[in-house]
Amino acid sequence: MKLIGESYNGCKIEFVYSPFFEMLCSLHVLSKPEHHIGRIKWAKNLKDKMDKRLFKTLDYFFREFxxxxxxxxxxxEYDLVNSFSIIEALExxxxxxINKFSYIMLGGQVPFEAIKNFTDSRENNMADNSIKVRCKEFLNNPYxxxxxxxxxxxxxxxxxFQDELKYIEPMLVRxxxxxxxxxxxxxxxxxxxxxxSRIEINNHMIHFHKYTRFDVSLKDLKIIRVNISSFIDPHLLVGISKDNSLDLTIRLNLSNQDTYHIPVDLHQVMKSLSDKTRLKILKSIYQKPKCTKGxxxxxxxxxxxxxxxxKVxxxxxxVEKERRGNFIFYKINCMQIDKIPMDIYQFFDS
Structure with a gap:
């Protein structure tokens, strides 16, 4: 469902309710509910009754994409995906x-023409070092x-999800x-x-504070889509496309929350950083990977x-580890370090 808002400085404004989008948000929470305080109980109950084979498949897509x-x-990309029927969207x-499907699922990591060339001549392109191994594995059998x-x-x-949607859909639309x-x-x-709270407006610039700061100039935008979800809180979910479109998300809370619930992974990270020796180890392996003996x-x-x-x-x-001969070397996980401020702010925002 799409509601057209008033344009702003020549930028088209759309408010979009998409059952398909809401279903994907629910799957994001299902695999990692710790930060979504209002949905922790929902995720636990659903996981307990869900077929383990189905959860394993859904979790594969969570981890890989x-x-x-x-x-x-x-x-x-496609308005038809935002119809009231999830089955129509899937069909x-x-x-x-298949090349358009692959391009989107790979997050634009591989140019569309490269995907097309790969699928047209798969055997000849397996040695192409410009395409990551993970992407090659996908493109080897995208169907x-x-x-x-x-x-x-x-x-x-x-x-x-069908029963859940019957309950939440009227509230999302309203x-x-x-x-x-x-x-x-x-x-x-x-x-x-x-x-x-992590959106900042400054002289027609929109700043999004996530694990790093993303800056968007309003004058460059052609369309702003405002989506809605009852699952995504407290995340700041933003989509910035190459076609000068911006996707934002309204966070709808449906239940009373324990606002002081501390996510398990955040608590684990803060506990890890509370020891002087562990901080010294992190600094040491930030400079270069080292083994236990070193x-x-x-x-x-x-x-x-x-x-x-x-181990902690x-x-x-x-930290991450990799085997080199008879030794296991440890290196710092920079992405996880970068996420710490964002995870703290998400806890504050929840």
């Missing part, structure tokens, strides 16, 4: 040109992945209509500023002591 965010791009995606994608989403919809009216009764940029020598500690600290750091996701 940016926690379902890649698939959300179907909503911005549309199923009928898409199989699409069949798996469509099949698991249809099963999830019919067996689980709230979206209210937001459109609100946006027309104030300056639109002031309205955008109300959507999330770290023990550097800090004049036993290997058993270093191993104990590395690895469990929190702050």
């Amino acid at each position: 940016k926690q379902w965010c890649d698939a959300m791009d179907f909503c911005g 549309f995606i199923e009928g898409l040109d 199989k992945i699409r069949d798996k994608f469509i099949s698991c989403l249809k099963e999830y919809y019919y067996c689980h 709230s979206l209509k209210k937001h459109r009216i609100l946006s027309e009764n104030m300056d639109f940029l002031e309205y955008v500023d109300t959507l999330h 770290l023990a020598k550097s800090f004049e500690l036993t290997e058993a002591c270093i191993s104990k600290h590395l 750091l690895y469990k929190s996701g702050l």
Whole structure:
């Protein structure tokens, strides 16, 4: 469902309710509910009664395709995906040109022409080092992945999400209509500023504070789509497309929340950083990867002591490990380090 708002400085404004988008948001929460306080109980109950085979397949797409965010791009690219019927949306995606499906699912990491060339001559392109191994594995059999994608989403919809949607859909539609009216009764940029505490407006620039800062100039935008979800809170969900479109998301809360619930992964990270030795280890392996023996020598500690600290750091996701011959080397996970401020702010926002 699409509601057209008043244009702003030549930029088209759309308010969109998409059941397909809401279903993907629910799957994002299902695999990692810790930060979504109002949906933790929902996720636990659903996971307990869900067929383990189905959850494993859904979790595969969560892990491999940016926690379902890649698939959300179907909503911005094709209006038909945002129809009131999720099955119609899935059937549309199923009928898409396989190269277009692959381009979206790979998050634009591989240029469209490169995808087309790869699928046209798969054997000759396996040695192409410009395409990541993960992307090659996808492109080696995209039809199989699409069949798996469509099949698991249809099963999830019919067996689980259909009933949830009957409950939340009226509230989502009503709230979206209210937001459109609100946006027309104030300056639109002031309205955008109300959507999330980590959105900052400054001289027709919109700044989004996530694990890094994303800056968008309003004068470059042709269209702003405002989506709505009852699952995505407290995330600041933003989509910035190459065709000068911007996707924002209204966070609709449906239940009373324990606002002081601390996500398990955030608590683990903060606990990992609370020890002086572990901080020294992180600084050391930030400079270059090291093994347990090397770290023990550097800090004049036993290997058993270093191993104990590395186990805590690895469990929190702050370090990664790789085998080199008979030794395991540890290196810092920079992406996880970058996410710490964002995870803290998400806890504050919830």
